Each structure stands twice: as C-alpha cells, then as structure tokens.
Amino acid sequence: MSGAAGNPRITAAERRARAKAAPGLAPETLARLARQHPTAQCELVHRSPFELIVSVVLSAQTTDVGVNKATPKLFARYPDARTLAAADPVDLEPYVATLGFFRAKARSIVGLARGLMERHGGEVPQTLPELVKLPGVGRKTANVVLGVLWNKPEGVVVDTHVLRLAQRLGWSKRTDPDKVEIDLCAILPREEWDHTGHVLIFHGRRCCYARKPACESCSVTDVCPAAFDAEHVGRKASVAKPGSAPRRKSARAANAKKKPVRGRTSAKALPRGRA
Numbered sequence: 001m002s003g004a005a006g007n008p009r010i011t012a013a014e015r016r017a018r019a020k021a022a023p024g025l026a027p028e029t030l031a032r033l034a035r036q037h038p039t040a041q042c043e044l045v046h047r048s049p050f051e052l053i054v055s056v057v058l059s060a061q062t063t064d065v066g067v068n069k070a071t072p073k074l075f076a077r078y079p080d081a082r083t084l085a086a087a088d089p090v091d092l093e094p095y096v097a098t099l100g101f102f103r104a105k106a107r108s109i110v111g112l113a114r115g116l117m118e119r120h121g122g123e124v125p126q127t128l129p130e131l132v133k134l135p136g137v138g139r140k141t142a143n144v145v146l147g148v149l150w151n152k153p154e155g156v157v158v159d160t161h162v163l164r165l166a167q168r169l170g171w172s173k174r175t176d177p178d179k180v181e182i183d184l185c186a187i188l189p190r191e192e193w194d195h196t197g198h199v200l201i202f203h204g205r206r207c208c209y210a211r212k213p214a215c216e217s218c219s220v221t222d223v224c225p226a227a228f229d230a231e232h233v234g235r236k237a238s239v240a241k242p243g244s245a246p247r248r249k250s251a252r253a254a255n256a257k258k259k260p261v262r263g264r265t266s267a268k269a270l271p272r273g274r275a
C-alpha cells in the first residue's frame, strides 16, 4: 500500500490539496477501488428482469442479504408479473414479513406487477421514462435495473454507501442524492456509471464503513482527502428520539475542557481519530 497508508498523520494542507485534486483523479481512483473489489456487482439474487426489479423495490430500507433470504419462496409462488399481478397484497405479506415496511412493500410489488401487465405485457421495459412511470419505481430503482440488466443506466445509483463514499473521496460536497448523482456523472465516464455504484457499495460494505472505516486496508489512502479521519465525514447526524432528554456531556469530557493538563499535547493538536 502506498502514500499515506501507515502514515495517518496527514496535514490539513495535504487534505485540502487532495480534495482539490480528487474530482480529476476520480476515474483512476475508481479503477483502483475496482481492483480492490474485483467481484463488485449487484448482490440481489435474480434469474430474470422481473425478479430483479421486484428485488430492488423490496430492498428499500433493508439489506440485500435480507431480500435474498425472502425472495426464493416469494418467486417460487409468484414467478412472473402475471401471477403477482393477480395476487391480493395481503396474501403476499407472509413472504416479505421479515423486511421493513412489509405491508407497503407487498402493495408496492403487486402494483408494480399490475403496471407491467397493463403497459408492457408483463415484461420489464428498457428505458428510464417507462420504468419510472411504473408504481413503486423511482429513478434509483430504474437505474439499477437499466445498469444491471442492460448496462445502460441514465445515471449513477446513489444509495447511502455511495453518498458517504462520494463525500469522503472528495467527489461531491453535496448531501442531496440527486445532486451527488449529478456531480458523479460529471466526473466519471458514462461507461463506468453502472460499475461505480457497485464498486462504491462494495467498498462501503467491506472497508469504508460508516463507523470506523478501515482506512488501513484501503487501496486509495494516498489520495483520499478523508483518509484516517473519515469517521464523521459523509454520515448523517444522529437524531435524538422525540421526547428524549438532550445528551449530557460526561463529567470526564466536561472536565477535560475546563482543565488543560500542562505538558501534554492537547487532543486538538493531534489528527482527529488519533487523539
């Protein structure tokens, strides 16, 4: 591993320089991450376009692993748009009960199947405008389907991992997924748009974790502006539960602020994450 790996003391000036260079280096950085994750691909198990689009709709707010556990029985009972379109959403609920928002998702995939039957003869259409008109299908779902099935997405899929990684790698400063997608499309070649989502999602799941990113195992520490300091970059602020009391500082933290200890390097002077 090169560059900053093994030398996490990166100065603020170096981080600023990296952030400035990051968009221009994005294709090369992506290629290096792709070499780190040579098997990066869609992790939703599917045997047909119908199974993929249903799986993507079910994957909202839940893990691909959870969806993959639920779908074999679902697709054994409802193997195509015709059988699913004829179902009562209530009858589907036991098949998707392990997934979050399962009642809404049961309704959603039946609506999707009915849309496929009514407008496309049960087949999954191959254009973004047609896909996003289907019930339950948004731009993100449509681009996953277009990319995985036909390698012709109209953009980069921006999920929670891609959003976080785009900010850490210095590819976007924005937090709105639609705007981050615009930034990514501007700095990455079109033929990489589909691959980008898979590589960043793999990296987010296996190395650049939201909490405690494993920078020491990362292949791009020498160019990443957030290397060894990424814990708080690209993560949503924690939201206090309604009615809960505001968090109080621990006595130790409060005292540490009041009484600087002479002769010791202050925590502030050390790189964040190493203090």
Ligand code: SF4
Residues within 6 Å of the ligand: 168, 169, 207, 208, 209, 213, 214, 215, 216, 218, 219, 220, 221, 224, 225, 226, 227, 228, 230
């Ligand atoms: S924050 Fe760390 S793990 Fe994430 S991309 Fe940068 S160097 Fe790699």
